[in-house]
Amino acid sequence: MANLVSRRPLESITKITSKKHFPEIITFRYATNQDEQEKKVKAKTKLPIDYDRVYLPDAGDATKNIKLLIVKSLNMFDNPNEIGST
Numbered sequence: 001m002a003n004l005v006s007r008r009p010l011e012s013i014t015k016i017t018s019k020k021h022f023p024e025i026i027t028f029r030y031a032t033n034q035d036e037q038e039k040k041v042k043a044k045t046k047l048p049i050d051y052d053r054v055y056l057p058d059a060g061d062a063t064k065n066i067k068l069l070i071v072k073s074l075n076m077f078d079n080p081n082e083i084g085s086t
Contacts, residue, residue, distance in 0.1 A: 006052070010070055010077075014048075016063065024059045026066075028052045 008030055015029040029051045056062040 010073055012049070013070065016067065018059060018063070024055055024057060026054045026056055026059055026063060028054070 012030045012032060013028055014031045015027075017027045017029070018025060029048065031048045
């Protein structure tokens, strides 16, 4: 069981990683979208802002479940009419 310490928007997660030697430690990296040159250029860049490291004893199963929940949440956000279809 885990305790939630901080909340961040799911859209800000850019990468979920773990080390080969310590797979129990999962790193969540966050970034924000920034318009270059005050919206004059259409290309957006992601600026890294922070990361969290979490110790999860069953890291493989936990990572799969976390990724599935993130994808499911983002799909519900993008398609609010299809919430009951999953």
